[in-house]
Amino acid sequence: MKYALFAGCVSRGGCPELYPATLKVCQKLGFFLDELHERGATCTGAGVLQEKNQFLGDVFNARTFAIAESIGLKIMTICSTCQGVMSQANKRLKENPEYLAKVNGYLADEGLEYKGTAQPRHLLWILIEDVGIEKLKTYVTQPLTNLRVAPFYGCYIIRPSDALEFKLHPEREDSLERVMEALGADVVDFPGKTRCCGFPILTINEKNSVSMVAKHTSEVKDLGADAMVTPCPLCHLNLDGYQPKAMQQSQQNINMPILHLPQLLGLAMGFDAKELGLSRHIISAKKVLSKVGIPA
Amino acid sequence: MQVNISIKRHNPSAPDNNTYWEDFDLSMHDTASVLDALIKIREDVDGSLSVRCSCRSAICGSCAMRVNGHAKLACNTKLSDVIDADGRVTVEPAGVMPVIKDLVVDQTLFWDKVKQISPWLQPDGPEPEGEYIAPNSAMMDLAGVMNCIMCGACVSDCTVLEIDKDFIGPAALAKAYRFVNDPRDDQTKSRLIELNEKTGIWDCTRCFECVEVCPKGVAPMERIMSLRESAMEQGLDQTVGARHADAFTDSVAHSGWLNELLLPLKTFGMFNLGAMMGLAPIGLRALLRGKMPSIFHRSVPNVHRIRRIVKKIEENE
Numbered sequence: 215m216k217y218a219l220f221a222g223c224v225s226r227g228g229c230p231e232l233y234p235a236t237l238k239v240c241q242k243l244g245f246f247l248d249e250l251h252e253r254g255a256t257c258t259g260a261g262v263l264q265e266k267n268q269f270l271g272d273v274f275n276a277r278t279f280a281i282a283e284s285i286g287l288k289i290m291t292i293c294s295t296c297q298g299v300m301s302q303a304n305k306r307l308k309e310n311p312e313y314l315a316k317v318n319g320y321l322a323d324e325g326l327e328y329k330g331t332a333q334p335r336h337l338l339w340i341l342i343e344d345v346g347i348e349k350l351k352t353y354v355t356q357p358l359t360n361l362r363v364a365p366f367y368g369c370y371i372i373r374p375s376d377a378l379e380f381k382l383h384p385e386r387e388d389s390l391e392r393v394m395e396a397l398g399a400d401v402v403d404f405p406g407k408t409r410c411c412g413f414p415i416l417t418i419n420e421k422n423s424v425s426m427v428a429k430h431t432s433e434v435k436d437l438g439a440d441a442m443v444t445p446c447p448l449c450h451l452n453l454d455g456y457q458p459k460a461m462q463q464s465q466q467n468i469n470m471p472i473l474h475l476p477q478l479l480g481l482a483m484g485f486d487a488k489e490l491g492l493s494r495h496i497i498s499a500k501k502v503l504s505k506v507g508i509p510a
Numbered sequence: 511m512q513v514n515i516s517i518k519r520h521n522p523s524a525p526d527n528n529t530y531w532e533d534f535d536l537s538m539h540d541t542a543s544v545l546d547a548l549i550k551i552r553e554d555v556d557g558s559l560s561v562r563c564s565c566r567s568a569i570c571g572s573c574a575m576r577v578n579g580h581a582k583l584a585c586n587t588k589l590s591d592v593i594d595a596d597g598r599v600t601v602e603p604a605g606v607m608p609v610i611k612d613l614v615v616d617q618t619l620f621w622d623k624v625k626q627i628s629p630w631l632q633p634d635g636p637e638p639e640g641e642y643i644a645p646n647s648a649m650m651d652l653a654g655v656m657n658c659i660m661c662g663a664c665v666s667d668c669t670v671l672e673i674d675k676d677f678i679g680p681a682a683l684a685k686a687y688r689f690v691n692d693p694r695d696d697q698t699k700s701r702l703i704e705l706n707e708k709t710g711i712w713d714c715t716r717c718f719e720c721v722e723v724c725p726k727g728v729a730p731m732e733r734i735m736s737l738r739e740s741a742m743e744q745g746l747d748q749t750v751g752a753r754h755a756d757a758f759t760d761s762v763a764h765s766g767w768l769n770e771l772l773l774p775l776k777t778f779g780m781f782n783l784g785a786m787m788g789l790a791p792i793g794l795r796a797l798l799r800g801k802m803p804s805i806f807h808r809s810v811p812n813v814h815r816i817r818r819i820v821k822k823i824e825e826n827e
């Protein structure tokens with residue numbers, strides 16, 4: 215299976231452990247990846263650039279889609295935020311031919327044109343839709359038996375559901391739990407799994423942002439989770455990076471390890487802690503490793 | 511069809527254990543709504559169940575509550591759309607607002623927020639002889655917001671209000687958009703100055719909960735984003751949020767992607783020692799784990815093409 219990988223900024227920046235972990239897991243799954251960033255694709259705008267200039271964001275995303283079309287590959291994302299922003303842009307571009315033509319006007323200088331065929335999908339969805347749960351199970355060499363993991367999606371891979379085409383793909387709604395089960399993990403369900411991690415307001419209202427971190431991580435701790443897993447590196451930045459502050463602010467001892475989705479996959483596929491960058495988290499993942507019997 | 515409705519009940523006058531879940535097994539018509547089932551329970555099974563409703567036509571906004579954990583109008587939610595394979599569905603009161611009894615919440619908070627944004631027209635100058643004339647296009651845009659039926663579904667599921675009751679919130683901010691963009695109103699700037707304050711437009715997390723649960727397509731969050739854009743256009747560009755959007759856009763427009771190291775510096779201001787000191791422990795922890803973004807920010811290949819697009823859009827749009 216071949217994909218155009220859209221790695222996003224954070225997987226090689228604030229969460230540098232995500233990118234190599236993704237490559238390891240994708241190699242194991244037999245994916246051939248063509249990197250869109252090497253071909254000059256830009257940031258999606260993350261919804262922030264869109265506050266200032268949505269049109270510019272749509273041009274940038276149409277450009278990425280056109281590059282993927284030009285090499286004939288489907289786009290794979292590894293970030294809920296990238297995924298959501300791309301899906302929202304794609305919806306606007308596809309539902310209005312006049313708008314698409316106007317956007318394409320800005321791509322013509324490079325000889326690019328977005329024809330409207332891109333279907334950007336997160337690795338999480340690709341696991342379900344292209345690999346399939348049964349096939350995924352065959353890659354598991356180290357089942358995560360007895361590991362209690364809580365899912366945390368990230369807003370943009372859940373809402374708005376029409377742009378994410380949940381009606382067409384109802385399996386996307388609980389995709390994370392299905393993948394966790396396939397890896398042998400015990401799913402710790404909790405109502406906060408589709409809520410906001412607080413990252414988008416971190417610079418604006420740190421107190422509220424950190425309160426959200428404290429709420430989610432302490433809730434899953436109370437439910438007996440060993441770790442949380444997320445397909446969104448921005449959620450990871452907040453839930454992991456700001457958890458020390460959350461513990462301080464809420465005066466609780468939480469210490470909940472937060473794993474990236476590819477790290478959880480990697481553990482079940484037999485990669486070691488170093489290969490998956492598990493030592494690079496702010497909240498130590500050692501407890502998780504000892505529970506699945508992998509040396510730290 | 512057979513359904514099992516699990517209702518989160520609350521009886522303030524019970525001495526203890528006054529919040530509990532109670533299951534009801536019912537036989538309902540295939541086309542029945544959640545509200546039909548609740549009324550049937552109240553009429554035929556347990557007359558003590560409290561539920562607020564009136565029009566049963568998604569117009570009055572009385573019956574917003576959480577169905578399977580998400581805010582909906584009970585009257586326009588079909589049971590067949592929300593029951594699981596075993597015919598089960600859960601019903602709870604709306605979130606954020608305090609529960610009075612069972613499915614009835616105290617909406618004071620909701621109305622206080624709406625009142626806070628001065629929800630009436632404030633034109634300047636003498637009244638015209640006849641009607642105020644407003645262009646059709648402007649009013650068509652506002653019609654989307656005027657569809658709001660004040661049900662409070664967006665407030666119920668707002669991720670910020672859940673942890674901070676001071677936030678003005680989605681319903682009131684959508685209402686504010688309606689007046690900021692009304693061509694007959696002359697308080698645009700002063701409204702935006704107020705909305706630009708703490709607890710206002712910049713405190714929204716952009717989580718899309720309100721867009722998803724609004725039964726009338728008001729899309730409050732999109733209105734909030736539009737208010738942010740209006741505030742920046744009016745020169746209100748020195749909030750942390752506005753500087754963040756500015757710095758982010760500059761970074762992507764200049765290099766094709768995000769300079770994570772420069773972003774906080776530009777957002778808080780290079781010489782904002784207080785903020786920098788606050789960031790120091792976070793930065794140090796990240797550094798120790800090898801998580802600091804490189805200080806050498808590489809641009810994407812062929813970045814001149816990106817800059818050319820940005821320049822053209824700036825000139826044309």
